[in-house]
Amino acid sequence: MKHIPVMLKEVLKALGDLHGKRVIDATFGAGGYSRAFLEAGAEVIAFDRDPNVIPDTDILKSEYKDRFVFVHKPFSNIAELTEIFDAIIFDLGISSMQIDIPERGFSFRENGPLDMRMSEIGESAADLIENLSVQDLAKILRDYGDIKKAGVLARILKNERPKTTLELKNLIHNSKDVAPVFQALRIAVNDEMGELEKALSAVPDLLKVGGKCICVTFHSLEDRIVKNTFREWTSPVGDPRLPIIEEAKFKSIKTEVPTEEELNVNLRARSAHMRGVIKSY
Ligand SMILES: C[S@@+](CC[C@H](N)C(=O)[O-])C[C@H]1O[C@@H](n2cnc3c(N)ncnc32)[C@H](O)[C@@H]1O
Incomplete structure (x- = not known):
């Protein structure tokens, strides 16, 4: 749209x-x-x-x-x-x-690569999870998504290394955290x-x-x-x-x-x- x-x-x-x-x-x-x-x-x-x-x-x-x-x-x-x-x-x-095209990886409603780069260059959200330490990933989830058990989730993400939006969504056990986790990664990927x-x-x-x-x-x-x-x-x-x-x-x-x-x-x-x-x- x-x-x-x-x-x-x-x-x-x-x-x-x-x-x-x-x-x-x-x-x-x-x-x-x-x-x-x-x-x-x-x-x-x-x-x-x-x-x-x-x-x-x-x-x-x-x-x-x-x-x-x-x-x-x-x-x-x-x-x-x-x-x-x-x-x-x-x-x-x-x-x-940006949100409506699943291939851009911003939306948790449809499956797509875990991308989220507005500029389509640099590190994607999947790269970020791959490259950051558990501590740094937890800080992003806490600071930009207000995720309470950020350390636990960061460790799960580091172990499972999601590559698609659906894989990421399925790793977030508390459904209330889905939108904030996506927001946190998007803010970090784009240094908003x-x-x-x-x-x-x-x-x-x-x-x-x-x-x-x-x-x-x-x-x-x-x-x-x-x-x-x-x-x-x-x-x-x-x-x-x-x-x-x-x-x-x-x-x-x-x-x-x-x-x-x-x-x-x-x-x-x-x-x-x-x-x-x-x-x-
Ligand atoms: C909410 S939309 C703007 C909509 C616009 N006012 C209109 O009426 O169509 C935000 C746009 O800003 C761009 N954007 C966000 N952060 C940016 C940045 N740091 N530098 C350049 N563009 C950015 C996004 O790529 C997106 O296209």
């Missing part, structure tokens, strides 16, 4: 008038956000590390010519950009296309937290005064990184007991969650949060 953009209405409202604005869409996916930004008159640079999105980027390139540029790289590479922008948007996580931290640290210097950064998050770990980073940027700098305090560089944009109306048509929006900041000087 083609990915339905999540919270697009709220994102567009938070961004305001986009005519002539320069926007980074850090997560192209099926291009729903990029297309909406282009239709609103923006110039868009889009990033995605998944090679499967390229045909959709070609369609936008032919429609919008040099108003649309696609960079087939992880979004932490925004740090290499030398211009400044009016808006930077992250719509995190995976797309419906590292990518987000690196990209966010580049944002302040890439935004013009008045520029906005908007993030749509889907699970508590990425949401915490965004929330804490934005809190730091929107807090005054210095010791509050001393007279000289530097005013915060950013102001918050109101956090939003999906409407009932959206949830009725797109269940995948259910855990989404939209957070944003605007650069004040």
Whole structure:
């Protein structure tokens, strides 16, 4: 199924008038956000590390010519950009296309190779289980999946070396742990937290005064990184007991969650949060 953009209405409202604005869409996916930004008159640079999105980027390139540029790289590479922008948007996580194709190995509902690589290069989830120590694997399951008996499960995985999604699922005895284990491995395979931290640290210097950064998050770990980073940027700098305090560089944009109306048509929006900041000087 083609990915339905999540919270697009709220994102567009938070961004305001986009005519002539320069926007980074850090997560192209099926291009729903990029297309909406282009239709609103923006110039868009889009990033995605998944090679499967390229045909959709070609369609936008032919429609919008040099108003649309696609960079087939992880979004932490925004740090290499030398211009400044009016808006930077992250719509995190995976797309419906990624989860729906069993051969990509993201889904525990259908059998496929235990892959989970968004970029289709580097170590797969099966490689990770093969190559990590029991301790490191347990840490991933604990930190990214909140798995209680992570050590026990890590040892089982190391012994059994699952190569398919179904083999992995069958090794997880507590059915409540299946989704969190898949999530934990996916986060580790794609270094999702590292990518987000690196990209966010580049944002302040890439935004013009008045520029906005908007993030749509889907699970508590990425949401915490965004929330804490934005809190730091929107807090005054210095010791509050001393007279000289530097005013915060950013102001918050109101956090939003999906409407009932959206949830009725797109269940995948259910855990989404939209957070944003605007650069004040
Ligand atoms: C939720 S989808 C984005 C959907 C998009 N907003 C739309 O409307 O179609 C997330 C996309 O971000 C990409 N992605 C996730 N992490 C990435 C990263 N660190 N670097 C580049 N692309 C990434 C995924 O490959 C996926 O295609």
